[in-house]
Each structure stands twice: as C-alpha cells, then as structure tokens.
Amino acid sequence: MLRMRLWMFLSNRLKIISSNSTIMENYQATERNGHQLNDNYDPETNTLDIRSNGIYPSNVLSNLCSNGFRFDGVVCSSMEGFLQSLKHKEKDKQLQICSMKGGNARKRSVTSWQTDQIVWWKGVAIDRQSEEYQKLLRRAYQAMFDQSERFRAALMLTRGITLTHKSGETNPYKTILTEREFCQILTEMRDNYDQRDKKLDVNEIPQNRLHIVFPHGKESGPLGRKIQSLMAVAEEMGLSTTSVDYRQCADANERVVLLGQTLKQMDVPSTQIVLVGSSMGGYVSTVIANEMPVAGLFLMAPAFWMSAEEYTIHSYQPVTGHVEITHGFNDDIVPLENCVRFAKEHPGTTLHLVPDDHRLSASHRFLECQFKRFLEEIDNQ
Numbered sequence: 001m002l003r004m005r006l007w008m009f010l011s012n013r014l015k016i017i018s019s020n021s022t023i024m025e026n027y028q029a030t031e032r033n034g035h036q037l038n039d040n041y042d043p044e045t046n047t048l049d050i051r052s053n054g055i056y057p058s059n060v061l062s063n064l065c066s067n068g069f070r071f072d073g074v075v076c077s078s079m080e081g082f083l084q085s086l087k088h089k090e091k092d093k094q095l096q097i098c099s100m101k102g103g104n105a106r107k108r109s110v111t112s113w114q115t116d117q118i119v120w121w122k123g124v125a126i127d128r129q130s131e132e133y134q135k136l137l138r139r140a141y142q143a144m145f146d147q148s149e150r151f152r153a154a155l156m157l158t159r160g161i162t163l164t165h166k167s168g169e170t171n172p173y174k175t176i177l178t179e180r181e182f183c184q185i186l187t188e189m190r191d192n193y194d195q196r197d198k199k200l201d202v203n204e205i206p207q208n209r210l211h212i213v214f215p216h217g218k219e220s221g222p223l224g225r226k227i228q229s230l231m232a233v234a235e236e237m238g239l240s241t242t243s244v245d246y247r248q249c250a251d252a253n254e255r256v257v258l259l260g261q262t263l264k265q266m267d268v269p270s271t272q273i274v275l276v277g278s279s280m281g282g283y284v285s286t287v288i289a290n291e292m293p294v295a296g297l298f299l300m301a302p303a304f305w306m307s308a309e310e311y312t313i314h315s316y317q318p319v320t321g322h323v324e325i326t327h328g329f330n331d332d333i334v335p336l337e338n339c340v341r342f343a344k345e346h347p348g349t350t351l352h353l354v355p356d357d358h359r360l361s362a363s364h365r366f367l368e369c370q371f372k373r374f375l376e377e378i379d380n381q
Contacts (some may be wrong), residue, residue, distance in 0.1 A: 043221040056232035057154035064102030067148040081105035086119040214243040217279035252310045289318035296322035304338040328356035
C-alpha cells in the first residue's frame with residue numbers, strides 16, 4: 001500500500017493530511033540549539049571555512065567544540081580551554097580553564113601575555129614566537145586527534161579540501177593561535193594520517209553496522225549542505241559515512257559505474273549500505289540498487305524518468321525493503337509526478353511531498369528528522 005504524506009503549511013506549522021491530522025513542527029528552521037547554521041563549504045574554490053556555527057564537519061573542527069582529550073595528564077574539555085589556559089601562569093587557574101567548554105573558556109581570555117609574549121604550560125614559561133611553542137601546539141592537537149573519534153572523523157572527511165578560518169586573527173603577536181597556524185596543523189595531521197597503516201583508518205567500517213554512502217547531485221559536491229546535515233545525523237548515531245566525489249564526471253551513467261566500483265571496494269556487504277541521493281544522486285543510487293541489494297534508499301527529488309540523454313535507464317527495481325523519498329511541490333526540474341509514479345509502482349515506499357523547490361533548502365530540518373527515524377528503523381532490525 002502506498003504511504004504518501006502530504007505536507008502543508010498551517011499557521012507556521014506542518015500538518016500531516018492523515019486520519020489523525022498530526023501536527024508537527026515547522027521544519028524550515030535554520031537554527032540548531034539556538035545557533036544559526038551556516039554552510040561553510042565553497043565548491044567553486046573547494047574550501048571549507050571552519051566556524052563554530054557551521055554545518056558538520058566545520059563546526060566539529062572548531063576549537064569551541066567539546067572534543068574532550070587528556071594532554072600531559074591534564075583533562076581538557078575543549079581545545080579552546082587548553083589554548084586560553086596558556087595565557088595564565090597560575091597552575092590552578094590553568095587546570096580550571098582547561099576543564100571548561102569552548103564558550104566558557106573563551107570568556108577567560110586575557111591580553112596581558114602580549115606584553116612580553118610569554119605563555120605558560122604547567123608552570124613553565126614559553127616564548128609565544130618560539131619553535132618550542134609550535135611543538136606544544138602540535139602535541140596538543142595530536143592528542144585531541146588521537147583521543148576524540150568525533151574530531152578525527154570530521155577532519156578526515158575533509159580529505160582533498162583546503163581548510164580556512166576566515167574569522168581567525170592573522171597577527172601572531174595578538175593571538176595565541178593564528179588562522180594560518182590552525183589550518184596548517186589540521187592539514188598536516190590529516191595528511192600524515194593518510195600515510196599511516198590503513199588498518200588504523202578512522203573510516204574503517206564497524207562490523208554489523210550500517211554504512212551510509214552519499215552520491216551527490218549533478219550541480220552539487222561531496223560536501224553540499226544537505227549531505228553535511230544528514231552526515232551529521234549519521235555520525236551522531238555512531239554510523240560510518242562516505243561521500244563520493246563525482247565533480248569530474250557529469251554523466252549520470254558513468255557515475256553509476258563509479259558508484260558500483262566504490263561500493264565493491266568497501267569492506268562491508270552491500271546489504272549494510274544505505275544510499276542517500278539527491279536529484280541525479282537519487283537516480284544513481286536507485287540504478288545501482290537495481291544491481292545489488294542495499295539496506296535502504298533515502299532519496300530527495302530523485303531524477304526518475306528524465307528525458308535528458310544522460311538518463312538512459314528508466315526501469316527502477318531496487319533490491320531493498322526500505323525506500324523513502326522527499327519531493328517538493330514547487331520542483332521545476334524533476335516533475336513531481338515522476339516520484340508519485342515510482343511510489344505507486346513500488347508498494348511500501350514512503351513519499352513525503354513538502355512545500356519546497358528542487359533543492360529542498362527550506363526542508364533541511366525536516367530531512368534530518370526523517371533521516372534519523374529512517375536509519376533507526378533499519379538499524380534496529
């Protein structure tokens with residue numbers, strides 16, 4: 001039986017048109033936990049700006065994030081806590097600041113150290129401009145990288161991407177950590193980690209757990225905003241993720257071949273893989289699921305039955321028991337009727353029709369909630 005839910009705005013709320021007329025919150029929210037979310041990945045320059053109010057992985061890489069670690073026997077609740085503690089000579093005060101979360105630690109910032117350019121660590125004076133200080137920074141970041149799986153996973157997700165921190169101070173005489181020092185340390189750790197034994201790779205897929213793969217859309221990239229937000233949901237559930245980079249390949253069917261090769265190279269059965277695709281990425285995900293069984297398909301405005309020459313496959317018979325589609329009423333690229341047709345032809349498909357356009361940019365919060373429920377249903381089976 002087709003499970004189709006029509007979503008309509010009603011007094012700034014979304015109402016499910018169903019027998020019980022359930023009222024749900026407005027998923028057009030652009031905030032999380034009271035903070036404005038920003039998309040900090042620029043596909044044109046292939047750069048990621050690290051910001052505490054950014055979307056994953058940008059926010060997790062921020063020094064303000066609560067990536068706890070132990071350094072030289074001292075418990076640090078955040079990198080910001082460690083950095084701000086260096087400005088204080090008193091050991092007790094230093095330990096206290098190290099234990100603080102990022103926002104609270106930043107409030108303890110002082111400028112008195114700038115006069116003589118001396119910072120302190122465990123009672124030892126260190127010249128801010130010295131090589132000794134640079135080694136201290138690198139040791140601290142390495143400790144966080146080794147001990148915080150969340151930070152490590154976020155950093156390794158940025159492989160091949162240039163890291164920036166536009167809000168950072170550039171003058172080393174005015175800040176404990178410049179934008180250049182910060183990004184250079186993170187880049188070196190990331191690149192050095194790739195030289196290590198692959199058996200230690202943070203992206204090693206846990207046995208018997210779902211692995212989430214994101215084939216991006218035609219005009220998007222591996223860190224598009226929808227991918228970032230949904231990837232954060234999966235990471236928070238402890239699931240491993242892969243975002244495939246197709247930017248050098250515009251043809252849909254070539255992407256199908258590349259995705260198939262990528263999945264076969266993974267050390268995980270295809271039945272543990274959930275494919276998450278938008279537009280062309282939805283088409284690619286569904287076509288590859290024709291060829292191999294997958295745990296589930298989570299699709300957004302998938303490009304089904306498109307007339308363009310690059311879409312040559314029009315028979316969709318995915319081998320999976322879990323298919324969920326979200327499509328916008330105002331989509332002017334992929335006809336709404338195509339997804340309705342797919343849902344009718346595949347009983348058990350869940351189809352959400354939302355008041356949005358092809359990009360679904362106003363429905364990110366809705367997508368996050370549905371995606372979490374979708375993964376929980378599959379993962380708990």
